Amino acid sequence: MPGVYSIESRSLTRTFKSKGEVVEALKEVDLSVRQGELFGLLGPNGAGKTTLIKIFTTLLLPTSGYAKVAGHDVAKEVKQIRPIINMVTGGEHSGYGLLTVRENLWMFSQFYGIPGKVAKERIDSLIDRMRITHLADRKIRTLSTGERQRVNIIRAFMTGPKIVFLDEPTLGLDVETSRLIRRYVKEWLEQDGERTVLLTTHYMMEADELCDRIAIINDGEIVALGTPRELKKRIQDETAIGMEISPEIDLGWLDGTKGVMGYSAKEEGGMLSARVVMEDDSAVSDVLSGVTARGGRIISFYKDEPTLEDVFVKLTGRGLE
Amino acid sequence: MNIMLNLRAVRGRAYPRVIGALREPSWMLWEVVLPMLSIAAFIYFYRSLNAPKEFEGFVVLGGVMTTYWLNVLWGMASQFYWEKETGNLQLYLAAPMSKMSILAGMALGGIFGTTVRAVSIIFIGVFVFEISFVISHPFLLVAIFMVTLLAMYGMGMMFASLYLLWGREAWNMNALFQEPIYFITGQNFPVKALGPTVAMAASVIPLTLGLDAMRQLLFPEAAGWGFLDPMLELGILCVSAVIMLVMARQLLAFMERKGRETGKLTMRWQ
Ligand SMILES: Nc1ncnc2c1ncn2[C@@H]1O[C@H](COP(=O)(O)OP(=O)(O)O)[C@@H](O)[C@H]1O
Ligand SMILES: [Mg+2]
Numbered sequence: 001m002p003g004v005y006s007i008e009s010r011s012l013t014r015t016f017k018s019k020g021e022v023v024e025a026l027k028e029v030d031l032s033v034r035q036g037e038l039f040g041l042l043g044p045n046g047a048g049k050t051t052l053i054k055i056f057t058t059l060l061l062p063t064s065g066y067a068k069v070a071g072h073d074v075a076k077e078v079k080q081i082r083p084i085i086n087m088v089t090g091g092e093h094s095g096y097g098l099l100t101v102r103e104n105l106w107m108f109s110q111f112y113g114i115p116g117k118v119a120k121e122r123i124d125s126l127i128d129r130m131r132i133t134h135l136a137d138r139k140i141r142t143l144s145t146g147e148r149q150r151v152n153i154i155r156a157f158m159t160g161p162k163i164v165f166l167d168e169p170t171l172g173l174d175v176e177t178s179r180l181i182r183r184y185v186k187e188w189l190e191q192d193g194e195r196t197v198l199l200t201t202h203y204m205m206e207a208d209e210l211c212d213r214i215a216i217i218n219d220g221e222i223v224a225l226g227t228p229r230e231l232k233k234r235i236q237d238e239t240a241i242g243m244e245i246s247p248e249i250d251l252g253w254l255d256g257t258k259g260v261m262g263y264s265a266k267e268e269g270g271m272l273s274a275r276v277v278m279e280d281d282s283a284v285s286d287v288l289s290g291v292t293a294r295g296g297r298i299i300s301f302y303k304d305e306p307t308l309e310d311v312f313v314k315l316t317g318r319g320l321e
Numbered sequence: 322m323n324i325m326l327n328l329r330a331v332r333g334r335a336y337p338r339v340i341g342a343l344r345e346p347s348w349m350l351w352e353v354v355l356p357m358l359s360i361a362a363f364i365y366f367y368r369s370l371n372a373p374k375e376f377e378g379f380v381v382l383g384g385v386m387t388t389y390w391l392n393v394l395w396g397m398a399s400q401f402y403w404e405k406e407t408g409n410l411q412l413y414l415a416a417p418m419s420k421m422s423i424l425a426g427m428a429l430g431g432i433f434g435t436t437v438r439a440v441s442i443i444f445i446g447v448f449v450f451e452i453s454f455v456i457s458h459p460f461l462l463v464a465i466f467m468v469t470l471l472a473m474y475g476m477g478m479m480f481a482s483l484y485l486l487w488g489r490e491a492w493n494m495n496a497l498f499q500e501p502i503y504f505i506t507g508q509n510f511p512v513k514a515l516g517p518t519v520a521m522a523a524s525v526i527p528l529t530l531g532l533d534a535m536r537q538l539l540f541p542e543a544a545g546w547g548f549l550d551p552m553l554e555l556g557i558l559c560v561s562a563v564i565m566l567v568m569a570r571q572l573l574a575f576m577e578r579k580g581r582e583t584g585k586l587t588m589r590w591q
Contacts, residue, residue, distance in 0.1 A: 016583075016584055017583075051584075054584070054588065057415050058414075058415055058581075059411055059414060059415055059580075059581065059587065059588060060581055060584050060588075061581045061582055079417070082415060082416060082417040083417040085415070086415075087412075087415065089408065092408050093407050093408055094407060094408045094409050094412055095407075095409070096337040096341075098337070098340065098341055098344060098345060099336075099337050099340060103336070103337075103340065106333075106336075107333045107334070107336050107337060108333070108412070109333075110329040110330055110332060110333025110334075110336075111329075111330050111333055111334075111412075111413065111416040111417070111418050112326070112416060112417060112418075113323060113325055113326030113327075113329050113330070113417070113418070114329075155412075
């Protein structure tokens with residue numbers, strides 16, 4: 001449909017009441033995703049990604065504002081939306097353990113009214129595409145997480161949706177399965193210009209590699225939106241460095257250091273792997289001497305291309321994980 | 322409403338239960354052997370009291386119908402609760418079919434699986450305990466059996482949504498509906514023995530009247546133990562089946578709407 005966004009929201013707000021407290025999971029979110037786009041929502045845990053996906057997939061109502069899928073309002077027109085969408089969630093355990101892969105998929109195909117023969121053909125071809133032909137007659141309760149997620153991908157794509165929602169689809173998966181899923185999603189979009197994918201992730205590499213455009217979301221708010229290149233351009237004038245520190249030390253003092261805009265740090269093999277974003281080069285020496293002064297030994301230090309995570313750090317002062 | 326879509330959805334949801342009944346022989350132990358032990362205990366108890374022979378028949382019939390009731394409780398009423406935990410429920414809700422098709426599929430699949438069990442119990446009753454019965458009004462008997470199932474599974478459909486609204490209380494509900502129900506519905510003895518007030522109250526559960534009516538038809542020599550006339554019981558069961566199904570539909574819509582509003586009912590909080 002020309003002139004209509006595949007996925008759209010205006011001033012979309014969603015609050016939850018939980019133990020007397022009100023949580024604002026989404027605050028005035030404006031989003032416009034075009035047909036043919038692979039659109040990414042990048043943000044840390046608790047940012048509101050799943051809430052947004054649930055609203056678009058008709059599972060949750062907006063508190064205020066509106067959300068539309070293929071031009072239909074999610075609050076009032078579920079009948080038009082449900083047949084043309086599907087979704088996959090990371091770590092999903094759907095289906096029945098005692099059924100085989102093929103039987104589970106056949107069952108789910110029936111909820112979309114797909115005639116038996118058509119369903120069988122689609123299932124066979126996708127099982128082949130996801131490289132699980134050898135598992136087709138195994139009960140799903142015997143599958144590994146990665147194998148199960150391949151089945152979930154088939155479950156969503158076999159129904160012939162126009163718009164697919166993927167909520168952290170590669171969460172906790174092995175490298176090979178993640179790569180297979182990403183490649184398939186890209187390929188699926190390229191086959192037909194009328195298809196659209198909205199994907200959430202907190203892996204910045206995934207967003208960078210895969211998405212045409214990305215919205216960075218933090219605390220229920222979209223803090224930046226653009227192509228991966230555009231986003232990375234936003235920290236051209238800043239300096240981002242990476243370093244590995246041993247033993248692990250607390251980096252809290254960086255928050256008060258002059259010229260430091262933010263940092264992210266995670267433990268990796270007994271070492272601390274940190275990225276620091278600074279206004280310019282002049283703060284670098286203060287940061288390095290600060291680490292040493294606190295008993296940290298700098299194992300490696302590098303200054304390379306800015307990443308999406310650096311953009312996030314600049315905008316929010318903290319890392320994605 | 323898209324009829325083909327919904328028929329396919331019913332078949333799809335019934336499928337895992339049909340497969341389950343045929344594929345996993347472990348149910349034999351839990352759902353035939355164990356109930357048989359309690360049936361056997363009652364039969365020997367009645368024998369030791371020199372109770373009339375038809376009381377032993379009551380026990381087998383009660384055992385058969387209770388198998389269905391247990392399936393209603395554990396396979397229908399608490400089912401959405403499980404489906405929510407696995408993430409199936411949200412996939413069902415986001416799919417285009419009517420959600421009643423899911424409940425209907427669950428019920429049909431459950432009835433199939435339970436019938437396999439029930440038939441085994443009848444066989445053991447007839448061949449091991451030499452229970453004999455007469456089928457004097459086959460049509461009425463079948464009608465009462467069918468309508469009892471319809472009302473019982475309708476009740477299960479209703480509970481499926483209610484249990485989601487009640488959350489953890491649901492388990493207490495199931496416990497309440499399981500043990501005392503054995504007693505008040507008169508699984509092993511005529512409900513009339515409890516007096517008219519209790520019998521009337523117990524009749525809210527379709528199992529009670531269904532059992533009472535079938536008992537009168539299968540063991541005519543014990544007709545004096547009947548609570549109400551079987552035709553009247555059939556009428557009441559018909560009305561309650563309709564009420565249960567209408568309520569199930571309303572509650573399902575209510576549950577879905579509440580779920581979309583609160584975000585807590587229909588999805589595991591990830
Ligand atoms: N059903 C719910 N009840 C109460 N709070 C919720 C519920 N769902 C999500 N939240 C809260 O909303 C915020 C956003 O959560 P979520 O959308 O799951 O984030 P993400 O998917 O980005 O990790 C979090 O603070 C979370 O605790
Ligand atoms: Mg999430």
